[in-house]
């Protein structure tokens with residue numbers, strides 16, 4: 001991953017690089033996410049007659065060819081002119097799901113035209129009518145799930161962006177999926193007053209499965225199930241929100257133990273071994289954020305496809321070495 005990050009830094013405007021790469025505060029949580037994987041050691045099983053591996057995973061009725069999704073990240077056109085549609089084309093080619101950010105810089109309909117299986121990420125909006133408008137649009141575009149980000153009651157304080165004065169998209173770019181019924185782009189509202197009532201409201205507004213993204217506490221995992229949520233994403237927003245928050249991987253086991261819902265995790269997943277460790281510790285699948293943006297910046301859709309194929313090859317390989325035929329064979333005893 002380091003090589004791609006370095007190449008991305010070399011091609012990107014330094015302001016955009018810092019936006020993509022950076023985190024909140026002292027970036028402790030940003031670092032902790034990767035360090036948590038680096039700390040784990042795999043305890044492989046031998047002579048299991050594994051044979052050909054099978055990486056397929058089904059999530060809410062969609063079959064993925066590998067248990068690795070594309071995390072929602074903002075502003076893909078700042079990374080590469082192909083933008084979100086380039087990323088989606090790679091997801092389609094690889095046979096996985098792209099979660100499209102609320103802050104995508106292309107219309108969801110254009111992203112969907114690539115044929116990719118899409119989920120739509122939603123910042124819960126205090127204006128109920130506007131929120132319902134956004135949900136309808138995502139549904140009509142064919143999105144198969146809603147990912148409701150709950151770790152952002154306020155926007156994270158990111159020193160790198162403050163230093164650059166990077167507060168909004170440059171001219172010629174817009175959050176195309178934040179248009180209201182009159183076609184005007186609205187700012188993404190973050191609202192610390194939001195509560196579980198709001199989750200209930202979103203649920204009442206759609207039949208799509210709802211995942212909550214940004215859950216770290218097992219108590220919230222229990223509440224989520226009680227509120228009819230379909231799945232969870234254990235995440236600290238890639239260290240961009242609450243600096244000092246627990247590493248995503250460290251939070252995973254307790255969240256997975258607290259609920260029967262499918263639990264996904266993101267933050268710091270860089271290699272096939274990381275995917276193996278996350279699945280062994282209770283995840284049904286993982287999502288990848290920054291590496292996708294870096295691959296898009298350096299190679300457009302082909303770059304992102306290459307990244308996904310590399311992760312697939314690595315995961316297939318380490319499953320064989322650890323004595324597992326399929327993701328479901330991975331259990332916590334395989335990780336020390």
Ligand SMILES: Cc1cc2nc3c(=O)[nH]c(=O)nc-3n(C[C@H](O)[C@H](O)[C@H](O)COP(=O)(O)O)c2cc1C
Pocket residue numbers: 019020021033071072073074101102103121149213235236237238239240266267268269287288289290291293
């Ligand atoms: C540049 C950037 C933009 C992001 N934008 C969003 C967003 O719009 N919505 C969201 O829910 N998460 C967003 N995230 C968080 C990612 O979905 C994900 O949680 C995180 O990047 C995973 O960590 P990783 O980058 O270490 O893989 C963003 C992350 C980055 C790096």
Ligand SMILES: O=C(O)C(=O)c1ccccc1
Pocket residue numbers: 074103188237240
């Ligand atoms: O930068 C982010 O992490 C992010 O989530 C976001 C939220 C709103 C607008 C743009 C990006």
